[in-house]
Amino acid sequence: MKWKIKVCNKPDVPDTAGQDILEDIADLGFSGVNSVQTAKIYRIEGKLQVQEINRICSELLADSITQVYCCQRIDGCSEISISEAGTWIVEVRFKPGVTDAVGESVIKGIDDLGISGISAAQTGQEYRICGRLHRRTIETISRSLLANEVIQTFTIK
Numbered sequence: 001m002k003w004k005i006k007v008c009n010k011p012d013v014p015d016t017a018g019q020d021i022l023e024d025i026a027d028l029g030f031s032g033v034n035s036v037q038t039a040k041i042y043r044i045e046g047k048l049q050v051q052e053i054n055r056i057c058s059e060l061l062a063d064s065i066t067q068v069y070c071c072q073r074i075d076g077c078s079e080i081s082i083s084e085a086g087t088w089i090v091e092v093r094f095k096p097g098v099t100d101a102v103g104e105s106v107i108k109g110i111d112d113l114g115i116s117g118i119s120a121a122q123t124g125q126e127y128r129i130c131g132r133l134h135r136r137t138i139e140t141i142s143r144s145l146l147a148n149e150v151i152q153t154f155t156i157k
Contacts, residue, residue, distance in 0.1 A: 089126060
């Protein structure tokens, strides 16, 4: 089974990374961006039950004081992404073959929890960019600020 886990700040916890990116977008000369929200993305593959995924999230991936998480099983079906009008979702991940040190640490952490059956773990970042922007502008922002295309790839939704 494949799982996608998204970890983000609770609503009352400032997203300083998102604020920094918002400022960087303005420095590039783009206007019309109202906000940027960030989230850490984990893709975990293995023989896992829902309760094991929830344990991995609550004990390893998310800080229960400042963060929330959501899980989505992505086996045999396409991912569902819901975004509001005027919101662009950019997901950045490592290219195949690039070492994902955090992903390797996640596998070790899961093993330390006593959960076995993990075959792969990959990390990434999600950016929700809200504002009146054209796709071409989002592509420029992604290439300039969000992804290092030598080692990363990005998708825009």
